[in-house]
Amino acid sequence: MSRNNNNKRKRRAIVEILFEHGPCTREEVAAHLSNRRGVRHVPSPNSISALMSKNPQTIIVGKQKVESTNGEKSFHMLFDVDREVIKEISDLIHTRPISIMTPKEKKLAVQCKSCGCTRIMPDQATKCLTCQRKS
Numbered sequence: 001m002s003r004n005n006n007n008k009r010k011r012r013a014i015v016e017i018l019f020e021h022g023p024c025t026r027e028e029v030a031a032h033l034s035n036r037r038g039v040r041h042v043p044s045p046n047s048i049s050a051l052m053s054k055n056p057q058t059i060i061v062g063k064q065k066v067e068s069t070n071g072e073k074s075f076h077m078l079f080d081v082d083r084e085v086i087k088e089i090s091d092l093i094h095t096r097p098i099s100i101m102t103p104k105e106k107k108l109a110v111q112c113k114s115c116g117c118t119r120i121m122p123d124q125a126t127k128c129l130t131c132q133r134k135s
């Protein structure tokens with residue numbers, strides 16, 4: 001598998017992890033990712049947050065206070081899927097950006113008449129799921 005495809009697979013897995021587990025720090029996402037079948041090289045927490053910030057399916061929902069062993073306190077961002085739009089596991093495919101679609105999904109994707117994003121439409125709709133739920 002090419003590195004690019006492998007990266008896409010990880011980006012899809014990250015969104016599924018957030019959907020299943022709810023708000024997570026990037027370190028927690030890394031831990032969940034390492035438990036996942038078929039993921040060999042877990043990206044660093046830095047690359048994980050970069051991957052999440054590029055995906056409109058994931059948003060920052062808050063901060064968590066973390067105390068290290070030497071007593072230093074810091075705040076870690078909490079990421080989650082955008083629950084205003086993503087309510088069921090089947091919504092993931094309808095909100096997935098073209099950059100992480102599989103070749104099969106790309107063939108099914110069309111441009112949303114409202115926002116212009118390329119998405120797989122629910123039930124042949126002309127508006128993507130995000131536009132439907134955010135309006």
Ligand SMILES: [Zn+2]
Pocket residue numbers: 112113114115116117127128129130131
């Ligand atoms: Zn749209």
